[in-house]
Amino acid sequence: MNHADVMKRTRTLEDVLIANWAVYTCTHFKVRNSALITGANESGKSTIIDALTYAMFGITDFNIQAGAGEDERSVLAYVKGDTKDNEDPFLRGDQDVTSYIAVDIHNPADGTYLTEGVCIELYKDDTRTKSSWFVVPGAKISDINFYHKNGNAVTFTSRQDLRFKGKPLSFYKREEGIAAFLRMCGLRLGQGGVRELRGKIKRLLACGKKKMDIDRFVRESVFEEDTTAQNSLDNILQHKAEFEKLVEDLKKLNEEKELLQRIEEQYLQVLKFDAETIRRIIAQKKYLYMKQKITNDELKKNISDLKSRMRILENKEKKAQKIFDSADSEFIKASTAVHEGQRPIEELKDKLRSEEESRDAMEDSVRLLRELKKKAKDLFGGQEDITIPDEIYEILSHAGESSADENETVRVLQELEHKRVALYRNFQQRKEETGYALRDIRGELEKLNAEIRTLQQNKRVLPDGMEEELSVLKKEAERAGIHTEIRFVCDLVNEIDPKWQVAAETFLGGRRFNVIAEPEAVPGLLKIVDEKNLYQIYLVLTNKMGDISAKAPEGSLAARFQIANIYARKYINYTCGNLKCVETRKELNEHPKGAVMPNGMLARGIVGSKMKPVRDLVFGKDAVLRLLEQKKKEREKKQKQTAELEKQERGYADVAYQAYRTTFAPENFDTTAPKMLVKLREEIEETKRNIKALQNNPSAKRLMDMYLAASEKREQAQKDLTDLQSEQKTNMKSIQEQEEWLQSGQINEKKLQDAYETEAVLHPEEKTAADELYEKQKNNAEISIQKAIQEVNKKLQDATNNMLEAMFRYNASHAGYVADKNGAEKYIARLDELRTKDIEETKNKIEAKAQTISDTFMRDFIEVIYSRIRSMRDQKDAINSMLKAHKFGDKNYSLVMKARNNTEMKAFFTIAQKIDELGSADNLEVYLNMNSNFMQEQGIADAFEDFRDTVLNADDVTEYTDYRNYYKYDFFINDGQHTAYLSKSQGIYSGGGKQTPYFILLTAALMTSYRSDSCCLRIAFIDEAFAAMDEDRIRSMIDYFYDNGLQVIYAAPDKTMHNIAPFVDTTVTVVKKNRKADVIDMQMRFDE
Template sequence: MMQNRKTATKLLLVQWSRFQHVCIELEGSTLFTGVNGSGKSTVLDAMTYVLTGNTQFNKAAKDKDRTVKGYVRGDTKSNGATRYLRQGQVVSYIAMEFWSPAEQEHLVIGVCIESPDEVSAPGSSWFVCRNAQIEDLNFCEIDGKNMYVTPKNLLEVKGVRMKSAEFMGRERGTEQIIRALGLRCEVSKYRSKLIKMMAFDPQNNIDQFIAECVLEPGNVDSLKELREQREQFDHIRKMYEDLRDSKNKLVEIENKSQQYETKKRNLNIREMIFKYQEVLAKQKEKEEIEIHVTELEQKKKELEQRQKDLQKLLEAARERLQIAESNDAYQGMQKSIENLKSQVQQISFKIEKEEEQTAKLLRIQKALSTEIAWLLEKLDAGSRPVLLHLGEAGSSADQKRKELLRLLDAVEKQQNLLVSQRVHLEDEKRIRHEELTNLEKQLKQLDANQIIFPEEVVKAKQVIKDAFAKKGINAEVRMFAELVQDLKDTSWRQAIETFLGRKRYYLIVDGKYCLEAMRVLQEKKLHAATVVITDKLPDSEVVKGSAAEQLVIPNVDARRYANYLLNGIHLCDSLNELHEYPKGSLMKDGMLAKSYAVSCMNMKKTQICLGQDAIELQKKSVREQKQIVQEAYDQVMDELKQTKEKISSLRGVDLEINNYHVEAPELLAQNQTEKHKYEDTIRQIQESPEFAAILKEQINAKKAYQEVETQQNHLYTKIGECQSEQKGYEERRKNISGEIHTCEKLYEEIRMKYLELERAMLEEYEKLSAKQDEVRVVSELSLKKLRFGLEECVKELENEQIEYCKIAGKDMNQRGPAYIPFYRKEYREIANVKIEEVHSKLLDQSQKLESAFMNDFVAEMNETIGEAKREIDAINRELKQIPFGQDTYKFKMQEKPERLLFFRICKKLENYMNSPELYMNANREDEEMERDIREFMDMILNEEDEEEYTDYRKYFTYDMEITSRQGEEKITADLSKKQGSASNGEKQTPYFIILAASLLQCYPQRSCCARLAFIDEAFSALSRERIEQMVKYLEENGFQVIYAAPPEKIGSIGQYIQSTVSLIITGRYTNAVEGLVKLDEFND
């Protein structure tokens, strides 16, 4: 046995799968062989379970159905009651015995598995017995064909019962076992490496395979300081992120609050409209009633007048009839003619009046087609046909009267509106005229070569000059703009002048008179002037690339002031450049960065006043302004002219409805017809024979009398109808007044409640009314929908508020619209105070972390990478000494491009004796190095998976270089590139080497420890030569390998190892036989 290896010497399986009670001697590396189903993999599963708690059983065959419970109960995978070899309560043991040459004693490790029944999950307990052998423990007792398995609580070692504390769970138990075996790696990593070698599943990703299976993980204990700093940084960052999350949540709350307020405002406006429209609707109804009442009153007057006229006609017709019936022939005829002429005269008088009334209506009718045709467009479409035939017979008098009332009302309103519009246009005309006058004045001043400055500053400047003159002071008082001789690059003019603003008009006086100028400023209360304190200005040079460099200023004081104002303003050509100068920078398009804030200046209104060509530029600007104002003035004049013409056209319209007789056209036609009848009758009487004439006169007189009588009766009926209708409207007029009062009271209540919304409400109502052409524009249904939407918005708001309370640990009862001010205060406190304080702490901690990063992380990582490279070099040297057939192998380790920053940092640290501390204490003037450190730090701190950067293995790509000797020629190729073309043997051999090298990492070379390796279905694709080389490689590296292979592989493997164990199926169970067994005996 090897002197630095704890060698497994025995394996005990009690009630494990088909093994009832089997104790197997292990002499170094051992081959387990047997036909399929005999239990080769079962043995390997047992050993890996007791060593590491592995439950990924038979992974080489990818059999996922094997479980601890199945192994303990002896699951044969058959159907029926005989599926399980063991029923009821079952106790199983797996134990391994090891010999330690360093300690000169044996060691037993084991696991007890208890399965109470077929349903419950089994429980496992691991144990370690030092200075003991398997036969020292009473695992079971065999009496003839009966076997009694010792329960865990009765298990003894050398006659002494084990204590319950000596039995451990999976995590602690397997950790104690591998520590007892001399291993110091993590159980999970050891388990992973054992399983990978046992299952042996070659992958296409050779890079990942080498990184995970060969190299040690990169979690280094010496990074404690960095971890502590990182924990502190993470703590502060967590605080910052919590505050940021709170801030973001408060922003969401604010958005929901604004949505709520908008919807609440809209609802309030619509509720106001709902009340307001009722007032208007009632008022409109009242107006309609008033129109109807007025219309009926007028109609009644007209009917009564007609009734009077008819009464006269009736009297005349009666008199005519009496004369025709009682007079003698001649006198009767004469009196009849006189009577008819009298009636003709009366009708002619009426015709004259009706012609006058008809002419009046025709004038309005004509005006609506000519000078006031524009007014017709503002009336309802239904009114136009009636009004356009107002002076003609055809339409009913009632309809004419109604539309005429509407027209007169519209005329009156338009007159008031146009008068108001005329006043407004007259005011605008005056303003535009004053602007034109002022611009003309400015042009004359500029033509006189006088630059334009603000008038109030010019006046203040003169006041100071006058005050100086009174005191005998001979000193210039000038504006800063007057002292700027020129600009070097005029393309910067607009931006610089806009930035300077009113500072261009600040007054510059000689330093020794500065205090005196300040006194004048104070005494005269010159609010429009600002005096520069020139005697206190610092003396400085012009900064290259600044705005100050653009100004050519001979005056010393003005130069100093320009430097003070503009030296800190860097001129930039792009936003990226602007971003690099947050304290002060400017772009030609007006983008300004100042005091770590950015704005976009409005340069359109800036009046140029710097430089020699300022006058010409001002002229151009004034002319452009004058043209704009002149166009505006002309437009005002045109509008004013049109308004006056409209006012004039409306003045000829009589607004008194009583002055119009809408029935005149119809009555005119009737009376003209009647007049013609009377004239014809006179003519007939005069031309007829006496008797015929008298007879006919009697007939006609009677008929005329009857016709007038009939008309009078009809008129009485119409008067009665009119009075009845008038009474109904009068009653409604009384009621509508009360309804209006009630609606106005309700509206006034809501108006006072939402007084600030009145203007917005009126504007919204106008829009809706114009769009819908209705008085009532808001319905109760629409209000219900708005209220429902508001309720939903409140729910969303409360949900956001509750989420914030969960994050911030606030009382969740603080929710609802009433708490909107509370959350806004929370936002101000967090966004403006707390988050800034924590951010400052975060920056401080970041600096500490950077120091720890360089002094610990980078230094340790660099050292660890160096050790890894040395280890790879050592493995490569060893691999070089062990050729595999005609091939030799070599690990390749190349830096990843995405880790360029780290390797660049390490490269530059070579100039500081590879000492980060030495660099951190230096001047640190290398900008690229500083940028690399910051970027790499940011990458690490922002990476969610810390192992991406703390695990050195992820800084490289890996491959296996294969060198094949073909005669005298050597051919080299990378394994990653040979995956598709190589034979199975060629593919498997490098992976065995990688896995062996990986497993070696768990076995310290200088320590006495177990060096187990498991290979299932060993070397299935390798040639005999490669098997020999691989077995030899594993033996020379101190591995105790447990192989599992079918009988046909015995000749290839068995002759190179120390012992072979044959597994033979006997009935339903499997037995182990040490040594080789003939092939036909395996199933005996």
């Protein structure tokens, strides 16, 4: 495409207005295509360049070639009209100023114009200017009332009064206005495009000012600086700081946990030795009580034996007395017979005595019959199951009378005996049944006491058999070198909605005690469960939870849980996430696959049912304390039930014993006694009459022999009686002594029994163990028992001291805790909070933050860097495409980029290569789903981690945040015969010959921002143009600009204008008079 065709597709600057800008008050000049601004040094050439680049591109780096400072060249200084005159520096320093810079842009495609510019306002007492940009399609400068001339006087229109065809202009902020202007000039600049174009314009203006090697030049001048990666990295470093803070927090939490675990260990030792002390004290009290009881029992036995012996002696004494009385009586009789011969009378008297003895026996039998009614009422009177008719009581009331019917009495006795046996069997059975109930409830009490002991140690009460298997699992894991915390699901539930707790725990049931460990420990633990046959251990496979969401489904039962531990959270989501929480049966019916109500109604698998609530609730941070209180209340209730059953058992035993001791068997009663007693009394009266009738003298033969025998017998009986009476006195004294000892011993026994039972009641959970201990040591010496208590007390004191020491260490950095046994629960509660919540939450935050760092590093750093690198490659290709079509003399130039070869950059390009393999690098999902894409490949993962850690830990991060640093740059030169790299052929540049490649590069870079496929603005500015170049090189450069369709605005001093003026369409000269300047169009002067 020839130059004429190119210019038909180039929108050009054609008219310029500069008002109240530096030394220019109201300057208005035309431009045709490329233009040269010339004039004497310091006349104001660069000031026009500054005005145009400020209005069209918003560039505020003024007079770059001259290197003016910010105070010398600024918008404020230009508006105030700084003349650098020390006495009166400002042309407009004491007035309100409105400045205008406006340009007309012509579109050759349709012949239309637009006016673009900036209005700058400054109030005289203000130190800040206000700039407002405007873009007016279809307008020319002459169509807008920027100023009004009256002779030589010029009046400038205020911004609010500015009009185009009578309509007020719209104004923009800088970036918005410039972006709108460039779009209307046919440029399609993406995000950051305005900034990039502005940078290229500035670097072309600065070309030749600094000396630098080609690598640095390309890096800093051809490609635009981009701080996006730096900003992203700042954000990532903030995340890293937060990550490190979390890691430090976790370290502190673990240190706190270690301190609290030491407290817990010692507290458990205190509880252990405290319980053992109580157990031994109870056993000791029982020992002392039982020792005294055994002593008293022995005394009772001795006393009983002595009393039994006394009864024997008394019987013997009675017999001996009777024998003596008989012998004495016989002696007296013999003596009397000797003297009086009255033997027959004595025989009758003997007969009378025998009859009287029989009468006494008969009277005892009659007495027993008379007591039958009272005896029956005593046994049966209070019974409801067995009743005695009044008829029987009536018969019994006459059983001791002579008129009683013997057969009727026997019948009644037989009936009563049957009822007595039935009563005995009934109450004996009740006693046995109550005993069975007592045995069961005592077993429940013992289980409750064991559970209470466990809960008092802040431990969970586990299902039967699990405690032993858990101990095996932990020991085997330790032996196998598996270091992991083994916890239950219920331990890791922090909170649960109270409304849904019963339903949730009932649904989960035994799964609440499933074991959770770290994923890496699962294979080893599974092996132990298998090989050791641990049937009660259910291990959650945390190493297979990758696909389970950590977020509970909305409205599900799982959403009612608060769980910090990620694995417990996922497990609950897995088990309860498909159960929708509903309030009514209708809603339950609408979700047949999975729904639950607070009352335990469940729909699952197209089946509805009502769950039976679990007895013990174990979820929540206060679950152990709640359960402990619940168990204590259950124990109290069971103790009351036990006391009631014991009372019932005693009552049944008393009735059964009374029935056992009582008899109504007819064979045990003489029903003939009442009638026989009447007859016997008559016989006694007859004998008495016969005795009185015998008054005759009997035979006296043998009377003397009888007298001697009776005397000897009497003496022997007297001796036997005296011996027995002496032994009785001795026994009675022993009985009295031992009864005194027993009385004192029983008082002491009662005290010891009360002390033992009081201690047992205070510590019921230790009673059974204490009783077992007593059985083991009951044959030991009392001193050894006391010594054992002292040893345990010493262990208890040591454990208490260790616990207090650990508490004091903890309290040194934590307030609100009381260092004593009663305050231990608060430490343990904090430990539980650390184990189940704080540490888990912090771990989760660390994991999430690490993931955020990796994701953000990938998305907001690597993606940004690589995106800019791809753009840079495209720009390099565009530059080379452009350079390929143009020769500079006999030389062709091309830009070369080579990736840096150090280790860190290799890691980056390894990642970049993999991204390219995956597809579109613009798709953020590529970066956000790294773990499921290529981060599983070890080499890529290593490269990513190495690069990430290198960047985040770098002393100078700018080495990595500047995408331009990832390559080395050079300029390849080919003259058809020889090739060379600019870096090796000339090093740093100086002089015109060496400037050429740099101008070529900058121009090519600039051209990549201008569209080649449409009619658009293509403008460039060169200040101090080609100051070090010769005429041939200047001509070569102008031809290069010309061939690429660039409209170039040059600024050059008078001494070099002859090298440029012949090749441009417009030449204007800056003429300065006094402190002001104006522009003269040289072509117009020549025409005139």
